[in-house]
Amino acid sequence: MTTFISHSPAETESLGEAWGREAQCGLVIALTGDLGAGKTQLVRGLARGLGCTGRVHSPTFTLVNVYEGGRLPLFHLDLYRLETIEQIHGAGVDEYLQPEGMAVIEWAERIVKCGMRNAECGTIRTVNIEVVDDTTRRIVYEDSGA
Numbered sequence: 001m002t003t004f005i006s007h008s009p010a011e012t013e014s015l016g017e018a019w020g021r022e023a024q025c026g027l028v029i030a031l032t033g034d035l036g037a038g039k040t041q042l043v044r045g046l047a048r049g050l051g052c053t054g055r056v057h058s059p060t061f062t063l064v065n066v067y068e069g070g071r072l073p074l075f076h077l078d079l080y081r082l083e084t085i086e087q088i089h090g091a092g093v094d095e096y097l098q099p100e101g102m103a104v105i106e107w108a109e110r111i112v113k114c115g116m117r118n119a120e121c122g123t124i125r126t127v128n129i130e131v132v133d134d135t136t137r138r139i140v141y142e143d144s145g146a
Helices: 010-021 039-050 085-090 109-113
Strands: 002-006 030-031 065-066 073-080 103-108 124-133 137-145
Touching: 002 010, 010 109, 010 137, 030 039, 039 073, 039 103, 039 124
Parallel strands: 030 103, 030 124, 073 103
Antiparallel strands: 002 137, 065 073, 124 137
16 A cells, blocks of 8 residues: 655645556546545546546536546546445446546445445556545555456
8 A cells, every 4th residue: 555645635636647647548546535535636637647628526416527538538436425236336337347448436435335346347546535634635545456
C-alpha cells in the first residue's frame, strides 16, 4: 500500500492527473471515503490526465458520467444511492468492472458489501481518502488484479 498526503484540493487533483497520464485500458479505480473527502476532486485530475475536456462532477443522481475526448474514455460511477446487489446489477454496474477505457467507482465499498469481488475486475486500484483536517487528506492506495 502507498500513502500520499494531500495538503490541498489542487494536490489531490495533481495526483489524479498523474494517474490519468499513465492509466491503461481496463483500469478500475475503487474509491472510498466520506462525503466531502475529495473523491470527485481526484476524478477531475484523472480526467485531465487522460485529456478529457468536459466538466467533471459527481454522478450521484445519474449513476454514471462518461467523459470522452481523451486517450481513453472515463466512466465515472457513484454508487451512493445503491444498497443491494440487485440494485447494483440492475443499474448495469457489471459492465464497468472490465471497461473499454477506465472506470472510477465512488462508494466502491458498496460492491464489496453486496458480495461482488475484485476477481470480477481486471486491474483494480483501491483508494481510500481520509479527511485529516479542512485541507489535508490521507490517500491510501494499492493495485491488484491482472
